[in-house]
Amino acid sequence: MNIKVAVNGYGVIGKRVADAVRVMPDMELVGVADVATDWRVRTAVGLGLDVFAATPGAGTAMRAAGMPVAGTLADLLSQVDVVVDTTPKKVAALNLEAYRAAGVKAVFQGGESHATTGHSFVAQANYATALGRDATRVVSCNTTSIVRILGALQDSELLARARGVLIRRATDPGESHQGGIMNTLVPESSIPSHQGPDARTVRPDLDVVTIAAKAAHTQTHTHFWTLQLTRPASREEVLETLRAAPRIAFIRMADGLTASNTTVELMRDLGRPRGDMWEVAVWEDVLTVEGDEAYLTYQVNNESIVIPETIDAIRALAGTVTDGPTSIATTDEVLGMRRDFLPDALRAVPA
Numbered sequence: 001m002n003i004k005v006a007v008n009g010y011g012v013i014g015k016r017v018a019d020a021v022r023v024m025p026d027m028e029l030v031g032v033a034d035v036a037t038d039w040r041v042r043t044a045v046g047l048g049l050d051v052f053a054a055t056p057g058a059g060t061a062m063r064a065a066g067m068p069v070a071g072t073l074a075d076l077l078s079q080v081d082v083v084v085d086t087t088p089k090k091v092a093a094l095n096l097e098a099y100r101a102a103g104v105k106a107v108f109q110g111g112e113s114h115a116t117t118g119h120s121f122v123a124q125a126n127y128a129t130a131l132g133r134d135a136t137r138v139v140s141c142n143t144t145s146i147v148r149i150l151g152a153l154q155d156s157e158l159l160a161r162a163r164g165v166l167i168r169r170a171t172d173p174g175e176s177h178q179g180g181i182m183n184t185l186v187p188e189s190s191i192p193s194h195q196g197p198d199a200r201t202v203r204p205d206l207d208v209v210t211i212a213a214k215a216a217h218t219q220t221h222t223h224f225w226t227l228q229l230t231r232p233a234s235r236e237e238v239l240e241t242l243r244a245a246p247r248i249a250f251i252r253m254a255d256g257l258t259a260s261n262t263t264v265e266l267m268r269d270l271g272r273p274r275g276d277m278w279e280v281a282v283w284e285d286v287l288t289v290e291g292d293e294a295y296l297t298y299q300v301n302n303e304s305i306v307i308p309e310t311i312d313a314i315r316a317l318a319g320t321v322t323d324g325p326t327s328i329a330t331t332d333e334v335l336g337m338r339r340d341f342l343p344d345a346l347r348a349v350p351a
């Protein structure tokens, strides 16, 4: 019995969720809904997906633009077990009542507040508490990375507190003609930035403070962390802890991966769909540990890191897989996630 899934909002996140659902052995993508009529939604039609009109006005516009329309959002909801809402920030929360009325479970994204669903999700941290719920929110890209990395260190009883600086991309690559800053760096106006408090919606006991700024590029986010450990530890111990956790992979300056654009290019060369990187990419040879302090740098592909979490959230709400690690393992294997982007044999020999 496959989980029948709808995606509402076929944008940056929605199209990736739709693709991931289509390759999962236990899921079926029934259709996608949107309000747009341009190339983005036409691509879905070209892929053979059933496209539904998310609003009455959208149905009229889609038909006028000559697009095949499979039905209304209500028609789509009547055929599915779970809807993934990937509409823009603040639009999604307005849909919650319609999902409840249709008896369909709903996965929201990080643009919505924790209060919208009362539950925020990162698979490795709290899969079990999402089981059978009617809705959850997959936290944002940065928050997902924070929970993965700091959560792994906290589970190993190594982390006392974390202070991080986040350099964010200005806008998504496909939207940089519409906006985005240029030739500057824009600090967020308040400290902590929202990501640290947001991580505590998933792991309330994390002692974390984040400071963030937007930089004038579209090449993913980069985080810089100072970690107070619970005791002196070796660099190898910190690395082993991260190696043992899911959805963290390593990159190395020694391999020429010296900047965020090089990692983006590597993902393309590895044949990743759209160049996606679902893992947090930790710079292994930058990690430094001195006594009971660790210093960590990693890269987050904002467009794709939440995709595996969303797939796990679908299973958790549907209740078909009750064990988080089993769901994570299935998702990661089907997507082709890695623990190392360059296997040992392909790494640069240390000088």
Ligand SMILES: NC(=O)c1ccc[n+]([C@@H]2O[C@H](COP(=O)([O-])OP(=O)(O)OC[C@H]3O[C@@H](n4cnc5c(N)ncnc54)[C@H](O)[C@@H]3O)[C@@H](O)[C@H]2O)c1
Residues within 6 Å of the ligand: 008, 009, 010, 011, 012, 013, 014, 033, 034, 035, 036, 040, 054, 055, 086, 087, 088, 089, 091, 109, 110, 111, 112, 139, 140, 141, 172, 302, 303, 304, 306
């Ligand atoms: N872009 C990222 O890097 C990123 C990363 C993590 C989480 N998120 C979160 O994911 C969610 C979606 O963001 P996105 O970047 O994919 O947005 P997007 O703008 O790329 O896509 C949104 C899609 O929803 C459609 N839409 C607009 N109004 C609609 C409506 N009423 N009904 C149905 N469809 C509608 C738009 O036409 C568009 O196709 C947000 O909560 C965002 O915060 C985004």
